[in-house]
Amino acid sequence: MLQLAASRENRYFDLMGRDTFRGFWVGDQLAGGLGLLPMNQWWNGQRVPMTGIASVGIAPEHRGSGVALTMMQQMLLELNAQNVPLTALYAAAQRLYRRAGYEQAGSACGWEIETGSIAVRNRPLTVRSIPLEADLLAKMQQQQATAHNGHLDRHPAMWKLRLTVDDAPLYAYEFGDGEGYIVFRQESDEGLLKIVDWAVLTAAAGQTFWSFLSDHRSQIDKVRWTSAAIDPLTFLLPEQTAKPRYVDRWMLRIVDVVSALELRGYASDAAGELHFEVQDDLIAANCDRFCLTVSNGRAQVTRGGNGNLKLDIRGLAPLYTNLVSASQLQRLGVLEGDRDTLAKADRIFAAAPPWMADFF
């Protein structure tokens, strides 16, 4: 992860706008601040409102005093009052966010490949230079998002940041007629091509993606991009020459148990009824027994039931996203349940691995 210089921090602030920031004062002293990015996140083909948390900062003289946790709690109460079901963030201090009810919930992986090893020559689609316009790319990005658990309807500021030209120019190309795109910058001194955004919607676009990159091999030594920890794109390569550079796990906090579960999509064959009991030290409405009834890919949640599956709000996050199955979470001591209940929870929450290519 790259840290921003002060000027970029200010530009980030300006792009997000004053209204998205919150301050935390102790007495009349500004002790901390954070940014709220209202978005949607895709779960099994359904978009669920999710607020991304960015720029969490605490003044040095207030660090270690409980300010950070209290500020996070106040933020969560604000989101809960606004009926926001989910919030997510990338954490540099996981213990803090776990205390606020967040838990690891999905991956973001940086990949690298030597251009000479791509060896994909087939280019079934035309490649056309296109302007760097978010509106042009957003339609394809959204199609990709619907098919991948954890992907976002990006906040406008994220588009602007992504498509802002810094030191090196950005180039954008479309594959075929709306079958995918690639946006990248070249750092020729290092022989590096950095993909800042991409979408691949068809098999032909996947072939074209790799052949286009392969054809840079006379000037570019390496290509870097962000994808899933198990990147489906790399299945199209003739050899396993793509290597992960880093794997991050972003964290999720269920802010509203009922709406989070009702808005999520489920596998069409995942019918059933699951009784569970949640503990949440901060949000009283989440602290209850619930009955989740799933049919035809959607769910209804009612209060009550026998609470067969017992977990706290933190444990619900990786179950919700299927980063970790109920059976695995039970073995890790994160939740309790009998064998039948665990098997039922495994079936109901089964989903493709959660990941996103966005940072915020």
Add this chain to the structure above:
Amino acid sequence: MLTIDRPFTYRPLSSPEEEEQIKALLAQCFNSPPVVKTAISI
């Protein structure tokens, strides 16, 4: 489950002066090793 016992306020920014204060705070946090930060990345 509040963790500090001193009077505090959490709220949106209400003036350009507060905006500048927050910018300065975040610039300091993200240009020195912070105790608490959430990644902003490209």
